[in-house]
Amino acid sequence: MKNKGLAQISMAVLPGWRKYYDIYFYAGWRIQKNEVNCRYRVLSPTGRTWKKQTKEECLSVIDERRERGLSPRNSHLVIIVPGLNNIISTFSSMEKGLRDRGYETLIWNFASNRADSVGHADRLSSLIGDLEGVEKVSFVAHSMGGLIVRALLAKDHEWYSRLELGNIVNIASPHGGSFVADLVSEQPQFNGLFEWVCGRAGYDLTTKGAGELPPVKVPIGVMIGGTGNKLGLNPLAGQDNDVVVSRDSAQIELAADFIQVKGSHTLMLWGRQTVKQAIYFIENGQFLHVDASERH
Numbered sequence: 001m002k003n004k005g006l007a008q009i010s011m012a013v014l015p016g017w018r019k020y021y022d023i024y025f026y027a028g029w030r031i032q033k034n035e036v037n038c039r040y041r042v043l044s045p046t047g048r049t050w051k052k053q054t055k056e057e058c059l060s061v062i063d064e065r066r067e068r069g070l071s072p073r074n075s076h077l078v079i080i081v082p083g084l085n086n087i088i089s090t091f092s093s094m095e096k097g098l099r100d101r102g103y104e105t106l107i108w109n110f111a112s113n114r115a116d117s118v119g120h121a122d123r124l125s126s127l128i129g130d131l132e133g134v135e136k137v138s139f140v141a142h143s144m145g146g147l148i149v150r151a152l153l154a155k156d157h158e159w160y161s162r163l164e165l166g167n168i169v170n171i172a173s174p175h176g177g178s179f180v181a182d183l184v185s186e187q188p189q190f191n192g193l194f195e196w197v198c199g200r201a202g203y204d205l206t207t208k209g210a211g212e213l214p215p216v217k218v219p220i221g222v223m224i225g226g227t228g229n230k231l232g233l234n235p236l237a238g239q240d241n242d243v244v245v246s247r248d249s250a251q252i253e254l255a256a257d258f259i260q261v262k263g264s265h266t267l268m269l270w271g272r273q274t275v276k277q278a279i280y281f282i283e284n285g286q287f288l289h290v291d292a293s294e295r296h
Contacts, residue, residue, distance in 0.1 A: 015087050015112070016114075016197075017113050020041075020109060021035060021123055022108055023130075024055070025106050027104070028073075029042065031043075031062070035114055039052070042058045072133040073102070074102055076103055076134075076135070076137075077106060077131065077134045078139070080098075080139075080142075081140070081146075082145050083141075083143025084113070084144045084205070088107055090270070093269065094275050097278075101283075108127070110124075116204055117148050119200070121149075121152035124148065124152055138166030139166075144201060146171070146174075146175065147175070147204055147213060153216075170222050170252075172223070172268070173250060175210060175251065176211075176246075176249035176251065177205065177207030178244050179207075179234075179237050179244075181205035185203075207249075210249075215253070216253060221256050222250055222255045223260070225260070225263040226241055226260060226263075232246070240260075242265040243264050244265050258287075261277060
């Protein structure tokens with residue numbers, strides 16, 4: 001299932017095969033590392049790019065702005081962790097909603113197919129460990145991003161001693177595996193395609209792979225899409241689903257709260273209710289329920 005040779009191939013066909021990871025973040029500015037040639041670059045909040053050879057050279061670009069008064073807009077940072085092959089613009093509504101509430105935000109850019117969930121979690125932990133001007137960190141994670149956050153928080157980190165852990169929202173995360181990943185990966189004729197699309201991360205999306213990830217150790221708000229009826233959007237699931245993740249597979253033992261928002265796996269991210277509920281959970285540790293019957 002895990003084809004390390006395939007994962008090293010540079011492919012521009014899918015977003016997940018991007019080469020860059022965000023390795024440093026400060027007040028909207030980020031440093032990225034190219035996983036293929038190990039070079040670095042600085043990105044401003046507006047997208048301007050400075051290409052450099054080392055991380056230290058990149059830091060000097062940001063330090064110049066800090067000397068002119070650059071600082072975080074809020075000491076509470078909400079990190080948005082996308083899923084497999086996600087396009088960053090998918091989270092524009094979520095980021096705008098959070099920023100309108102005054103939060104500092106980071107949509108974490110990472111090459112989703114070039115490592116598994118634990119590998120991604122280690123990289124994210126390194127970025128968090130270098131955060132400055134931040135006192136509290138919360139997470140909004142979509143799909144595989146929830147598995148990354150799950151692996152991240154399963155470990156003890158040095159930054160726990162200086163950063164407060166805020167609330168965590170998982171949106172359509174397959175903690176019990178995706179029925180679509182199971183169906184495709186178990187068919188020999190589709191196995192090669194599955195590995196090409198998913199890379200090293202694919203195994204974690206199956207029922208077996210998700211079950212081998214570290215258990216959830218902190219309360220998480222769970223949000224799932226779908227239709228609210230038995231068939232959902234994909235009848236192959238045998239229950240309500242958002243096309244790739246079923247209602248049951250999104251559940252976790254330490255769910256602080258659970259809510260369903262109508263919509264498909266990716267399109268629901270633009271929905272007003274998705275954004276509203278995620279922000280409400282970040283601020284209150286629970287979702288905004290119309291009535292008690294929505295709690296499960």
